[in-house]
Every structure is written in C-alpha cells, then in structure tokens.
Amino acid sequence: MQFGKEFYPHKTLDRLGFKRAxxxxxxxxxxxxQxxxxxxxxxxxxxxxxxxxGFIGRPIGKRHSYIESWYTWVRVFKKFNHTPIKRYPVIARWRDDVFFVEASIYNFQPYVVSGEVEPPANPLLVPQFCLRFNDLENVGVTGRHYSGFVMIGEHAFNYPEKFIYFKDKGIYYIYNLLTTGFKIPDEEIFFHEDSWEGGGNAGPCIEFFVQGLELGNQVYMQFKKINSELRELETKVIDMGAGLERYPWLTTGLKTSYEIVFPKTLKFLNQFDLSYQERVKLADYTRTLFISLFDSALPSNAGGGYNLRKILRLCFKILRNKNLNLDLVELMKIHSREFELYPELKNTDFEIIKDILSEEEGKYKQTIKNAIKIIKKTREFDLQTLRKLYESYGITPEIIREIKPEIKIPENFYETKKEKIKKEEKIFDLVDLPETEKLYYQGKTRTIAKVLKMIDSYVILDKTVFYPRxxxxxxxxGYINGKQVLDVIKQDNIILHKINDKLKEGKFVELLVDEKRRKQLMxxxxxxxIINGAARRILGKHAQQAGAEKRIDKAHLDMFHYKKISEDDIEKIEELANNCIKESREILVTFINRMEAEKKYGFEIYQGGAVPGKEIRxxxxxxxxxxxxxxLHVSNTALVGKIVIIRVKKIQDAVIRIEYLAGEAAEAYLKKIEKILDECAKILDCRVEEVYEKTKELFESWKKNKKYGRN
Ligand SMILES: [Zn+2]
Ligand SMILES: [Zn+2]
Structure with a gap:
C-alpha cells in the first residue's frame, strides 16, 4: 500500500527544514x-x-546509558504532556488471541484501541518488555536481535469527542527527542515514508533513522480496510514503537547493542569457555526467561510455554556442548540487579525459579536419553512426525537436530498465537430481542416475567432469575409456570430456558429456581x-488458574504448576482453604471500570481468562x-461450610487438576467415606481404628499364600 505526500506530516517536516527525496x-x-x-x-x-x-566507533549525539536513555524519553515527552506508565506483564492475560506481548500497542488491544475502554493515561509513554521468538538464530549475530527487548511505546488515542494529537505534533515530538534529548545533529536524521497493515487496519507511518540504525517507527492508525477500500477509523491512534537499546548503542558507538544492555551479565560469562555469540544468547535468553517467570509464565509443551521451554533448552544445549556447570539462576540474579528499568525484579522469589529450572533440566536430560533411542527408529521427519515426537516424548526439533543435524525444522512448528478459543456456537437467531434483565445477580430466586419469544423448546423472557451455564x-x-426447566444457556446477552412446554408470547409466567441447587453451585x-488463593500461597504466584468446572456433585480447579504436587502441599492447601472459611472473610462483588480494576488489582484478575467489556465484574x-x-457467589467464606480436596492429578504438562467438594456435597462425601470405613470394619471384624492394621495384615498374608500357591 502506498500513500501520497499529503498523508504524511509534510508541513512540519518542511517547516523543520527537511527535504523530500x-x-x-x-x-x-x-x-x-542531506x-x-x-x-x-x-x-x-x-x-x-x-x-x-555509520555510528560504530563513531558515536552520534550525547552519550547515554541504557537507563539514562529511558530518562531522556521521559523528560522530553513529559514536556509534551505524556504520562509515563509501568510496563504490562509479558503474558497477555487480557487477550484471548495471543500469549505474549510482542509490541507496546498489545497492551491496549482490543478495547482501548477500539474506543470501548479509556486508556490509563492519554497520551502516554510505556517501557514495555516485548518477546519475539521468530528470530532466535540472529540473537548474538547481528548486534541488534533479541528474544526480549524494551520497546518504548508512545501512544495517543484520539476519540471523536476528544482529540489529543496526531501526525504533525507526533513527528515534531520525535524530532525534539532526537535533537534536544539525545543531541543528535539535524543532518544525521532521516525520516522514511512507509505504510503498515494489520488486524484489518492500515495507515501511513514514518520510520526514523540515524547512520543506518532504525530508531523507531511512528505509526498512524487511521484507516479500517474493508475489501481493499480504506475508511477512516473513529478512534485514530499514534502507535510509536522504539527499541530502547538502540539509543545507548547509537550514542556510545559500541560494536553491538548487547554490550550496553547487559554488560555485567556478559562480564560474568567471560570467565567461561564460551564464544561471544554463546555468551550473548545465554544473557538474552535468560533475561527473557527471567521476566517471563517473574510474570508467572511457565515452560511447557503447550501454547506459549513452548517458546519458553525452547529457549531454556537452547541454554541447556550450550552448557551441555561446552560441558559447563553454570547455574542459570545466577545469571538471572545478575539481571535482577542490572535491569534497573524494572526495579520490581529485585523482589524475585529465586527459590521457586531455581526449582522450576531444575525440574526442566531433569526433563531435558531424560528427553535426550530417550531421544537417541527413538530417533534411530524414526524414518521420516515431516511436520506431523515432529509434532508427535514433541507431544508424546517431549523431543523438540532442536534435540533431533543435535542428534541428526541434517533435519530441517518447519517455521510454523512453534506457535505464538493462541488457537482462537472456539466461541460458543451461535445457533439461535436473536435479532431484535432485548438483553435479558439478570435478576440472579441480586440473589433472587423467584419472579414473574414476560415471554418474549419461543424458539424450538427454548423460551426467552424479558427478565430471569435463572443463572445460565x-x-x-x-x-x-427449577420451574417456569410449574414446568421443569431442563437447561439454561446464554447467547450474547440473552438467556434461553429449555422447557417441555409451549408458552405464548406476551404471557406472564412464574419463575422459580431450585434454591438448594443454587446454593451448592455458589x-x-x-x-x-478460595482454593485458588490458598494454592497460590502454598505453590507460588505462578499457580494461576487454567480452567474450572463447578457442578452440584463435582467440581474442579485446574492450575498451572511446573511439577508433581506433593501430598504434603495438597494437605496444606486444604487446610489453608478451610482456615479461610473459618475466618469468615467477606466476598464482595462489584462492577468496575476495566482500567481502574487493572490498576488497582493487577492483571491477575484475569484468572478465568480474558473477559470482554468496559465494565468488569x-x-x-x-x-x-x-x-x-x-x-454466583456466597457473601461470606463461612457460608462455604467446608472444603474437601478429593484428588489432585496432572492433566497436562504444567497443569494440575484439583478435584474438590464444598458445603453439603463435602459433608455428604465425608459421610459416605465414613460409612465405607464402617462397612470395612464389619467385614474385618474389628474397630474402625484398626482397619488399617487389619487390612495390611490380611494383604501381607494373601501375598504370601499367593506366592506359595504358585510354587
Ligand atoms: Zn532506500
Ligand atoms: Zn469465578
């Protein structure tokens, strides 16, 4: 796509004395x-x-360190009313389409960019740590490639009712930054006209260069693209991204940018027999891993965890080839001190990280052992086989290449995009029907409602007390006019009740919810x-929710955890959860603005996954x-009564399932177990307290008899 001169801030560039060529x-x-x-x-x-x-060995502008470069950005952009904000986590929990933040604009997609939600500040500046796993080969080679880097994001969101600034001011600010902030002479600066396209949007952009180094790209999100036709967006956004490390690189003229980004880490690595590339790779990969682990991500064989395991194994591989005994946690400790931009890293729980890495190392060693055997037996190495080797045996293409270097790895092997979560199928045509008023949020269990429509065996009402699945x-x-309700589902904001009856439109009906069932579900x-909070306290903050199901007769909570959970930990979680019940903690439900919620509580609120909308519950x-x-929840933890953890099992790499029961279901379960024990005691003809000893005795003698019997 090409845009004419008029789509660029030509007046400002003219005024500043730049010539177009x-x-x-x-x-x-x-x-x-020039x-x-x-x-x-x-x-x-x-x-x-x-x-x-042209700047290597011949620095341009005023000398800056890594952190000083950020301070200069802040100083200049504060002058132009920008508010610096804290980085977002590298795990994009607020989105359901990607795992990692790859650019600063990801922080504000989809709801801020679409205009639905207000930004945390406007305009703003953010030092965002971004992950990129598609150029790992180049790390350490080009002097500028990283698996993780700080992108300075300069963002302004222009709404129809509130304009902030767009192209002309945008480019003026950049010019100001380069010349007054970094003291780069005018004649060194080149502005390139370019264009971009992505996510159905498009627009012009200006990249700025000094001595061959791209210092940033100011994108003007201006158009929506509909069948190759451009239409103006309602919300126009300045999306400027710049690699922070390029500024100290340019102004020091060092050979590579790595030397100014993690000099202490590289110096530490100097004592080992490693090539320069290997040292840079170790420094870069461990920094990326460190921040990901700090942000509660885990290496695994699924989703984004693939990429983390991949770079971790690349580190193990370097150490294995060189036969080095080097603790990667030591490197992360240096990063935590060296990476001054993110002071939060100083509060890292390195014990957990150490444990995660040693689990991973154990798996890696075992995998290598197995791989040698399995690969010898494998003839073809197409994508399907590679996937199978990985998913069944944990053998990555990199391991295969260690053993068979001639194998080619398909580029799409590691996925960075989440497989779009399949939205519930929309089967009903609900056009023109109003949103159902949801009385269940007020704790109601009965009401009179008006029938709006009947579709097959589903009735749609103006309001409801039935919570949908x-x-x-x-x-x-429960019941609608005395007829049993068989199922309740939700499509968009409309609730559908399945019943064995035909109800006339316009008729008023009586709704009655089964309160006992409601209570158990709550x-x-x-x-x-409660268990979620307890597990995080026992296992560490990486123990985030991966899924859950709550029925009346069974319930489970899936959590991310990097190893098999011990009996001891399960007991501790159960005990802590029951303490929380005893402490009668209040359970408060509020609807609040998304940005406010994120600011106040952090991104861990998205435990159950990304949720849509401006207001969140x-x-x-x-x-x-x-x-x-x-x-739906009870109003106080005491009302949960009791929690029993029935079983904990691993359901996926790095995911455990906690099966539990609460309230009456828990009591009923305990009674059932008690009864079973009583029955056992009767059969064994002993007291309940003796069942264990008696059973053991019986089993031992059975084993002995069996042995003799066989001879
Ligand atoms: Zn050119
Ligand atoms: Zn919940």
Missing part, C-alpha cells in the same frame, strides 16, 4: 537535510557502498476462588483472592 534503490520517499539520492535504510546504504552502520458454572434449574464457585474475597468473574 526518492531513494534510487528502494524507491521509497524520505526526508533529510543532499542524497538514497535513503538511510541499512540495505540501501550497503548498496550505495557506505558502511551499514457459563464461566464453568453449571446452570440453575458454594462450589466460591470454594474455587470483580469478585473480591477480602485480602485473599480477586478475580474478574461472572459467576
């Missing part, structure tokens, strides 16, 4: 104060026979949040657990 190599238009017929893209410079990067919580059942749901168990949740 066309590059004789790449044909792109660019602005500069009399040159080629742009400053490093490839075009090479074609013009000048050095790719959603968020892992089973639906309410107890199970509140119990899930927050369930807050006082000083225990806070989650965005749409389920």
């Amino acid at each position: 066309k590059c004789k190599f790449c044909s792109k238009f660019f602005w500069s104060k 009399n040159r017929d080629f742009c400053d893209d490093d490839e075009c410079r090479v074609r013009a026979n000048i050095e790719r990067y 959603s968020g892992g919580q089973d639906c309410d059942l 107890q199970h749901h509140s119990a899930a949040h 927050i369930v807050n168990i006082k000083d225990w657990d806070i989650e965005a949740c749409s389920g």
Whole structure:
C-alpha cells in the first residue's frame, strides 16, 4: 500500500527544514537535510557502498546509558504532556488471541484501541518488555536481535469527542527527542515514508533513522480496510514503537547493542569457555526467561510455554556442548540487579525459579536419553512426525537436530498465537430481542416475567432469575409456570430456558429456581476462588488458574504448576482453604471500570481468562483472592461450610487438576467415606481404628499364600 505526500506530516517536516527525496534503490520517499539520492535504510546504504552502520566507533549525539536513555524519553515527552506508565506483564492475560506481548500497542488491544475502554493515561509513554521468538538464530549475530527487548511505546488515542494529537505534533515530538534529548545533529536524521497493515487496519507511518540504525517507527492508525477500500477509523491512534537499546548503542558507538544492555551479565560469562555469540544468547535468553517467570509464565509443551521451554533448552544445549556447570539462576540474579528499568525484579522469589529450572533440566536430560533411542527408529521427519515426537516424548526439533543435524525444522512448528478459543456456537437467531434483565445477580430466586419469544423448546423472557451455564458454572434449574426447566444457556446477552412446554408470547409466567441447587453451585464457585488463593500461597504466584468446572456433585480447579504436587502441599492447601472459611472473610462483588480494576488489582484478575467489556465484574474475597468473574457467589467464606480436596492429578504438562467438594456435597462425601470405613470394619471384624492394621495384615498374608500357591 502506498500513500501520497499529503498523508504524511509534510508541513512540519518542511517547516523543520527537511527535504523530500526518492531513494534510487528502494524507491521509497524520505526526508533529510542531506543532499542524497538514497535513503538511510541499512540495505540501501550497503548498496550505495557506505558502511551499514555509520555510528560504530563513531558515536552520534550525547552519550547515554541504557537507563539514562529511558530518562531522556521521559523528560522530553513529559514536556509534551505524556504520562509515563509501568510496563504490562509479558503474558497477555487480557487477550484471548495471543500469549505474549510482542509490541507496546498489545497492551491496549482490543478495547482501548477500539474506543470501548479509556486508556490509563492519554497520551502516554510505556517501557514495555516485548518477546519475539521468530528470530532466535540472529540473537548474538547481528548486534541488534533479541528474544526480549524494551520497546518504548508512545501512544495517543484520539476519540471523536476528544482529540489529543496526531501526525504533525507526533513527528515534531520525535524530532525534539532526537535533537534536544539525545543531541543528535539535524543532518544525521532521516525520516522514511512507509505504510503498515494489520488486524484489518492500515495507515501511513514514518520510520526514523540515524547512520543506518532504525530508531523507531511512528505509526498512524487511521484507516479500517474493508475489501481493499480504506475508511477512516473513529478512534485514530499514534502507535510509536522504539527499541530502547538502540539509543545507548547509537550514542556510545559500541560494536553491538548487547554490550550496553547487559554488560555485567556478559562480564560474568567471560570467565567461561564460551564464544561471544554463546555468551550473548545465554544473557538474552535468560533475561527473557527471567521476566517471563517473574510474570508467572511457565515452560511447557503447550501454547506459549513452548517458546519458553525452547529457549531454556537452547541454554541447556550450550552448557551441555561446552560441558559447563553454570547455574542459570545466577545469571538471572545478575539481571535482577542490572535491569534497573524494572526495579520490581529485585523482589524475585529465586527459590521457586531455581526449582522450576531444575525440574526442566531433569526433563531435558531424560528427553535426550530417550531421544537417541527413538530417533534411530524414526524414518521420516515431516511436520506431523515432529509434532508427535514433541507431544508424546517431549523431543523438540532442536534435540533431533543435535542428534541428526541434517533435519530441517518447519517455521510454523512453534506457535505464538493462541488457537482462537472456539466461541460458543451461535445457533439461535436473536435479532431484535432485548438483553435479558439478570435478576440472579441480586440473589433472587423467584419472579414473574414476560415471554418474549419461543424458539424450538427454548423460551426467552424479558427478565430471569435463572443463572445460565457459563464461566464453568453449571446452570440453575427449577420451574417456569410449574414446568421443569431442563437447561439454561446464554447467547450474547440473552438467556434461553429449555422447557417441555409451549408458552405464548406476551404471557406472564412464574419463575422459580431450585434454591438448594443454587446454593451448592455458589458454594462450589466460591470454594474455587478460595482454593485458588490458598494454592497460590502454598505453590507460588505462578499457580494461576487454567480452567474450572463447578457442578452440584463435582467440581474442579485446574492450575498451572511446573511439577508433581506433593501430598504434603495438597494437605496444606486444604487446610489453608478451610482456615479461610473459618475466618469468615467477606466476598464482595462489584462492577468496575476495566482500567481502574487493572490498576488497582493487577492483571491477575484475569484468572478465568480474558473477559470482554468496559465494565468488569470483580469478585473480591477480602485480602485473599480477586478475580474478574461472572459467576454466583456466597457473601461470606463461612457460608462455604467446608472444603474437601478429593484428588489432585496432572492433566497436562504444567497443569494440575484439583478435584474438590464444598458445603453439603463435602459433608455428604465425608459421610459416605465414613460409612465405607464402617462397612470395612464389619467385614474385618474389628474397630474402625484398626482397619488399617487389619487390612495390611490380611494383604501381607494373601501375598504370601499367593506366592506359595504358585510354587
Ligand atoms: Zn532506500
Ligand atoms: Zn469465578
């Protein structure tokens, strides 16, 4: 896509004395104060026979360290009313389409960019740590590639009713940053006209270069693209991204940017027999892993965890090849001190990280052992086989290549995108029907409602007291005009009740919810949040919810955890959960603005996954657990009565399932167990206290007899 001159801030660039020209190599238009017929893209410079990067050994501008560069950004942009905000976690929990934050704009997608939710500040500046796993080969080679880096995001969100600034001011601020902030001479600066497209949007953008180094890209999110036709967006956004490390690199003129990003880590690695590339890879990969683990991500064989395990294993591989005994946790400790931009890293629980890494190392060693055997037996190495080897045996393509270097790894092997969560199928045509008024949120269990429509055996009412099956919580059942309700589901914001009856439109009907069932479901749901809080306290903050189901006769909570959980830990979690019940903690439910909730409680509120909308429903168990949740809860933990953990098992790599019961279901379960024990005592003809000893005795003698019997 190409835009004409008028789509760029040409007036401002003119006024600042820059001249527009066309590059004789790449044909792109660019602005500069030099009399040159080629742009400053490093490839075009090479074609013009000048050095790719002209600043190496010949620094440009005022010398800056890594952290000083951020301070200069802040100083200049504060002058232009920008508010610096804290980074977002690298795990994009607020989104259901990606795992990791790859650019600062990810923080504000989809709801801020669409105009639905207000940004945390406007305009703003954010030092966002971003992960990129597609260029790992180049880390340590090019001097500028990383698996994780700090992207400075400059963002302004222009709404129809509130304009902040767009192209002309945008480029003026950048010019100001470069010349007054970093003291780069005017004639060194090149502005390139370019365009971008993504996510159905498009627009012009301006990249800025100095001596072949791209210092940033200011994108103007201006158009929506509908069948190759461009339409103006309602919310126009400035999306400027710049790699922070490039500023100290340019102004020091060092050979690579790595030397200024993690000099202490590299110096520490100097004592080992490693190549420069290996040292950089170790420094970069461990920094990426460290921040991901700090943000509660875990390596695994599924989803984004693939990528973390991959880079961790690349580290293990380097150490294995060189036969080095180097503790990666030591490197992370250096990062925690060296990475001054993120002071929160100083509060890392390194014990947990150590444990995670040693689990992973054990798995890696075992995998290598198995791999040698299995690979010998494998003939073909197509994508399907590679996936199977990975999923069944944990053998990554990298391990295969260690053993068979000639194997080619398909590029799409590691996925960075979440497989779009399959939205519940929309089967009903609900056009023109109003949103159902939801009385269950007021704790109601009976009401009179008007029939709006009957579709097959489903009735739609103007309001309801029936909670629909959603968020892992089973639906309410009961009666509508004396007829049994068989199922309750939700589509968009409309609730459908399945009944064995035909109801006339316009008729008023009586709704009655089975209160006993409702109470049990609420107890199970509140119990899930209580166990969640308990598990995090026992296992560590990485123990985040991976899924849940709450029915009347059974319930479970899936959690991320990196190893098999011990009996001891299970007992501790159960005890802590029951203590929380005894402490009678209040459970508060509020609807609050999304940004406010994120600011106040952090991104851990998205335990149950990304939730849509401007206002989100927050369930807050006082000083225990806070989650965005749409389920029904009791008002105080005491009302859960009791929690019994029935069983804990591993259901996936890095995911455990805690099966539990609460309230009456828990009492009934304990009674059942008691009865079984009584029956056993009767059969063994002993007291209940003696059942264990008696059973053991009996079993031992049975084993002995069996042995003799066989001979
Ligand atoms: Zn060019
Ligand atoms: Zn919940």
